[in-house]
Amino acid sequence: MAELIQVGTDTPLFNYTCWTELLEIIVTPAGKVDYTLLMQHHNLLQRFITELGTVSPDTAPDRFPTPEHALAYWINAYNAFVLAAVSAEYPVRSVWKVRDGQFFTRVQHSAGGVTLSLNDIEHRVLRGRFHEPRIHFALNCASNGCPPMRPQAFEPTGLQQTLHTATQQFLASEWNCRIDHAQKKIFVSRLFRMYAEDFAGTADSTLEYRHGVLRFVAEHTGEPFETLADYAIVYNIYDWGLNDAHRDPQLRPITFHESVETFHAKDGVLRELYLYDGNFCNRACSWCTVFGSPQGWYQAHTTRVLDSALATVAQDGNIKFYGGEPTLHSESLLAAMRYLRARGFSGLFTIYSNGVKARTLIDLLDSDLQSEAVLNYSIYLGRDAEPLPTSAKALLEAWGREHPMRLFTGYKVLYHVGAGVDMVFDRDREPDYHALAGCVLCFPVLKSTGEFHACPLAIENPAPHFQLGDVHTPAATLFNNYQAFRTWAVTVLDPAARERQITSCAMCQKRLAELPDYRSLLPEAPLPANSPNASRRPGTH
Incomplete structure (x- = not known):
């Protein structure tokens, strides 16, 4: 059992001696974990896990007399439970590769006799109670993108200084924070994107969130906030590979794509907009959400449609081209990109492609340095689809190595939408396997035929x-309609899907007529800006 220490005569306080003893053995100078040594000293881990299960700040508050005592307990508990979960399945390449995919949501960790998941501890307890953004530089979820593992326990005494030091050490790494004054850009860890609200407080606009993140970085790096205030933030790729001392971090040349924009009610303008020009495609995948095929339809984006896009999306936001297969109409796509640039759009272009016409896709990316491409996961990896031709894959990977953070793959989930509505997928491709059974609240779409649609x-x-409107609908009305749709998805669609024990996508495809549409909510307020299903992966480091 972990030792207890006394304060006064009657109050035994929690002590982390055995936890520190283990960490000093298994944590390398680089902050990685030697899992071979962990397995050899598993008795120390089990001893600490047992002690965590007997007492917690909730069940024995007298043993945790200050907020620092409680905070230290939950940070150490999270990190210990992570090691226990990894060791149960080691060797494993990533926490996302565990047998059931539920690494963060599995309810199996006992804290003071109460069984919790890692998400419970991180989101409900640590983030919900303490409102301390620096926990994100103390929690370690066994991934290379996490802060380094500390070789000692987080102790209540001096905890504020320990967290401050941990934050400074994290930001001292160029991969976690690099300021390019010449380009007026700051490259930071994606942790700042995942948990922007923790760094920015109650802000509810993109500008306020950006300034909140920049103020935090300025405070902990010594850079004046006034210098950084108008800098663009670039969120680096998050490396989910296991933080194994015996395995070098190795990002693929083409890594998983994560959107950078989030909906905020106070923005008053969309931060992201999809542009859809039809489902004409050189593939006909059985699960395609848009029924893409060589028999599909195509219509180029007119200047009227592009002008409507400019009026609807933030000038520094994200415009996403998809279909169908955009590279089949590369001249039209290039003309659209140039038209938008010439009229003031300075944000990011994203092109969704199957990658078959690799040279064409690369030419499009080379034409605009503020562009990126996302390859279809199934086609790129040859899973549940005809694989990408070997020559195309080699060409794209070579370009990806030379142009980091420009070429990505989409997520592995297959949704029960479009052609795949009635299909049965492998378990790890089902939305609920990844806690994505509810509406993922994507940003809306402007079709080349002129209609705004709520779901790509x-x-x-x-x-x-x-149906949100068309090119004649005022931008403010479109924004309000989309905001109402988000509220409808969270308060009407998702509960109805749960009641019927199906995903929200399946509900939309099969039983949507049973529900009123979002217009029933328009006269009412307030309309929540965000929800637990916001467009990002389930909350983790």
Whole structure:
């Protein structure tokens, strides 16, 4: 059992001696974990886990007399439970590669006799109670993108200084924070994107969130905030590879894509907009959400449509081109990109592609330095789809190595939408396996035919529930309609899907007529800006 120490005569306080003893053995100078040594000294880990299970700040508050005592307990508990979960399945390449995919949501960790998941500890306890953003530089979820593992326990005494030092050490790494004054850009860890609200407080606009992150960075790096205030933030790729001392971090040349924009009610303008020009495609995948095929339709984006996009999306936001296969109409796509640039759009272009026409895709990316491409996961890896031709894959990977953070793959989930509505997928490709059974709240779509649609996955579904307006609809009305749709998805769609024990995507495809549409919510307020299903992966480091 972990030792207890006395304060006064009657109050035994929690002590982390055995936890520190283990950490000093298994943590390398670089902050990685030697899992071979962990397995050899598993008795120390089990001893600490047992002690965590007997007492917690909730069940024995007298043993945790200050907020620092409680905070130290939960930080150490999280890190210990992570090691226990990894060791149960080691060797494993990533926490996302565990047998059931539920590494963070599995309810199996006992704290004071109460069984919790890692998400419970991080989000409900640590983030929910303490409102301390520096926990993100203390928690370690066994991934290379996490802060280094500390070789000692986090102790209550001096905890504030320990967290301050941990934050400074994290930001001292160029991969976690690099300021390019010449380009007026700051490159930071994606942790700042995942948990922007923790660094920015109650802000509810993109500008306020950006300034909140920049103030935090300025405070902990010594850079004046006034210098950074108008700098663009670039979020680095997050490396989910296991933080194994015996395995070098190795990012693929083409890594998983994560969007950088989030909806905020006070923005008053969309931060992201999809542009859809039809489902004409050189592939006909059985699960395609838009029914893409060589028999599909195509219509180029007109200047009227592009002008409407400019009026609707933030000038420094993200415009995403998809179909169908955009590279089949590369001249039209290039003309659209140039038209938008010439009229003041300074943000990011994202092109969704199957990558078959690799040279064409690369030419499009080379034409605009503020562009990126996302390859279809199934086609790129040859899983549940005809694989990418070997020559195309080699060409794209070579370009990706030379141009980091420009070429990505999409997520592995296959949604029950479009052609895949009735298909049964491998378990690790099902949305609920990744805690994505609810609406993922994507940003809306402007079709080349002139209509605004609420969902890029259900774009071929003409139901009124998705209709936000058209190119003649004022931008403010479109924004309000989309905000109402988000509220409808969270308060009407998701509960109805849960009641019927299906995903929200399946609900939209099969039983949408049973529900009123979002217009029923328009006269009412407030309309929540964000929800637990916001467009990002389940909350983790």
